[in-house]
Amino acid sequence: MFPRPIQKSSPAAQWIYTIALPIALILWLFPLLGVALTSLRPASDLAQGNYFGMPSGIAWENYVYIFTKTPIGQYMINSLWVTIPTVIGAVSLSLMTGFALAVYGFRANILVFFMFVAGNFVPFQILMVPVRDMTLQLGMYDTWYGLALFHIAFQTGFCTLFMRNFIKALPYELIEAARVEGVTEWRIFWYIVLPLMRPAIAALSVLVFTFIWNDFFWATVLTQGVDSQPITAGLSSLNGQWIAQWHLVSAGSILAALPPVAMFFLMQKHFIAGLTLGAVK
């Protein structure tokens, strides 16, 4: 059942395929489309039980409402405050760890590498109580940097796996040649390896951005108020206030989904490259 290129099939089959594609897509995204439509439905429609019929109008005011009457804007800004430093921090740290693990053969190399990899898969719950307690003791509970520091540390695991494999695939002769000429290790990293890392940095940046933007668990554990809660946790608490106001819940959901979706579309190639690393050798 490996598909022949559709072009080689009969015209009828080609025709069916072209029709099937959009239908399949609509079915697949149906829940999302429903929410997008609901986010533009006037509140009066919902009150009258018109959930799925023709909307009586397009209600941009739902979006205006959540921006002016709820702190959703603040939540999104908070999300940026957590996400951007995490991307910078995790990518920087893992460039170094990845370099160390890819280029140097020291005895503990494989052990350290596997430790990063394993740590990446650990369930969050085993870290929860101590990390929360430590963040509290350091006075960083309910701050963007308390949350970002944890994310940097945790994401370093995944990023190290990625960077190390990426650097391993670079031609080692470059580094050898530089060493022969007496270039210091730091300068090899900075002037030879780093410039070649642009695709890896781009791929990891979009991935980490999406992961952190979408994080809900740690946002719940390490923040609690409007001043520092990111959008995921904020949306969850707004959901508690918007009982039965699905037009607002929908508008909030669409807003929360927008930045990672935009990021994905802008950086699609890098995103998929990052995600599927290891899927194909």
Added chain:
Amino acid sequence: MVHKLSGAIALGAALMLSTSAFAQDKRVVTWNADYDPIPLAAAEALIADFEAANPEIAVQLTNFDHEAYKNAIRNFLTADAPDLANWYAANRMRPFVEAGLFADISDVWANNGLMDSLASSVPSSTIDGKQYAIPYTYYQWGIYYNRDAYAAAGVEVPGAEGVSWDQFLANCEKFKAASIDCVTTGSSALWPVAGIFDYVSLRTNGYQFHSDLAAGKVSWTSPEARAVFDNLGKLQPFVTENHAAIDWQDAAAIFVQGKAANYVMGNFAVGVFKEGGMTNDNLGFMVFPEITAGVARAEEAPTDTIHLTSGAKNPDDAKTFLAYMASAEAQSKWNAAVGQLPTNSGATVDPADPFLTAGFQALSTATGGIAQFWDRDADAEYAKVGMEGFQQFLVQPEQLEAILARLEQARTRLYPQ
């Protein structure tokens, strides 16, 4: 970025600045609270009155988001204790008392005659014979009903004295015939079902049973406990279907629309009902019907409290303020603004609010006693297991034996005999 980075520091600095700027000669009392806007304004008005009467003291209130506060209090009591902190009476304050984080304020009670004026709240403020709380407000629970729904189903609207249990169940049959939910609730957060269970329990066996059950002293398989589930079972078929998947506000919408006739709820729901379009004309209140004849009527009235912390830097002035919060004058004012009931028997209630007057009436004549609500009378963990059992029974009454066995297992584990 800068303002966020230094947020915590800035806040501290601002507090210090304000202290030195306008309260140079004043002694400061700090108070952490979790008020919504209306109660907050009422509290600030009280502070103003208090400061006018005690010019040498300044009270600084730091307000938290209500949900966030539940978490925050666990941190600030240890790390950076204010002088005063809001919390709840009965078992809810026990962990903080046992960790030595709330201070004994028996002297405030003794010196201000609170044993008399706050008599109904003595048990819920006392742990091991000492008082740890100043109760300043509570609100009644009961049955709120929609007169329009009664009219639509052709059921006679209950009078001020309510209806009998048999009558209530008979009414339910009529509502069912008219496709109206007799009793509604939204139990996805669990606690609303505890209100229904508590009332059936209080009416079946009385206050002492409720109290013993919450304290793990009574077996779930005892005839008394079974009798409660028996009566709850009579109500079960008339409760809104799928209540387990909706919130209490969702159920309020069903109630407001007249698709449900009765709602066992606390008085705070009146605001939501009225927002939904109900008025004093079609919204009614009655006490839960008597079930076992002769059982003294007890009511549920969860109490909010203020506590002196063990880390208080200015306990003496804080106690002065606590005494003020216990006074009839302060409680009348705060509760009038918020729409709740004062705990001080000398305080007054707004006569124009039918629900407050009814609640005040119901509570002051509740000879059986005042319960705090299941999740405050029982320990947290036991409370949760219990509420899950109540919810399950209201969804799957046929699972009664399994539910009782599970509750009993939890009881024997938490309260080894």
Added chain:
Amino acid sequence: MAQASQATAPRRWNQRTVAPWLFLAPGLFMFGVYVLWPIIQSVTLSFYDWNGLYNQDGQFTGRFVGMGNYAELMTDPAFETSLWNNLKWLVLYMLALPIGLFIAIFLNQTVTGIRLYKSLFFFPFVISQVVVGLIFAWFYAPNFGLFYLLTESITGKGTAILANPDLVTYGIIAAGLWPQIAYVMILYLTGLNNVAPDQIEAARLDGAKGWRMLWYVVLPQLRPATFIAVIVTVIGALRSFDLVSIMTNGGPFGSSRVLSYYMFEMALGEYGFRMGYGAAIAVVLFAIMMIFISGFIWKMWRDEKER
């Protein structure tokens, strides 16, 4: 590791022996503080009974209970429910593999606009699980949710999945599968790109068709993609916290609890603050996850040696 032998010339205290540790230091430090050390602390804490409070002097108020928390887990019906639900998640989440593969094969064509189609199919994975949970909660809502109306029109009586203790977990898993299928699909799409066309042609000449073609020719070539897909699906199934928290809070009466949520509930929930007991649940979850992590590491180690 070919370069390893080149790099470790005579062991001397030179730049090349120090450099890796300098490069590793910041990352290792952060990872140690936030990941390794907390694991040890959690394991320790699981032998204590602690409500999360420190006393006035800032001292830990926990009480050592030995294996007490674990003994309690053995008889805890909520823990049992969580374990069973975790198993349901693990088994049903695997559906993401065949469905993801099917969609990938469906989309593996070169017609105009197919790139856009592929990205749109991938959409669900990009959005937050919080949003996915809200979307499905709306879809399942009693009385007006699409799913409710659908069942009502078919059976005459609407099904409120999230209020039904027997169905609720399946309802949440279905919501979780949506983004997971998208993820698996993209893994397989990339894998299909790398399937050697000449082998396919050769197989075709031998008369391989349909399922036989898929099973004997295509799937073996997709093994790396399948391996990653299994790993991420297992991890996804065991991490299922967000959806449970958003859609049901573990209800009705705890029927949709999973270990990750039950742990949170016990440690930080409104009626919880049993940090030690929560830690014990986390340790169990960690142990289960370790089985899969070890498998993954073992495979990686084998691959490393082959190089």
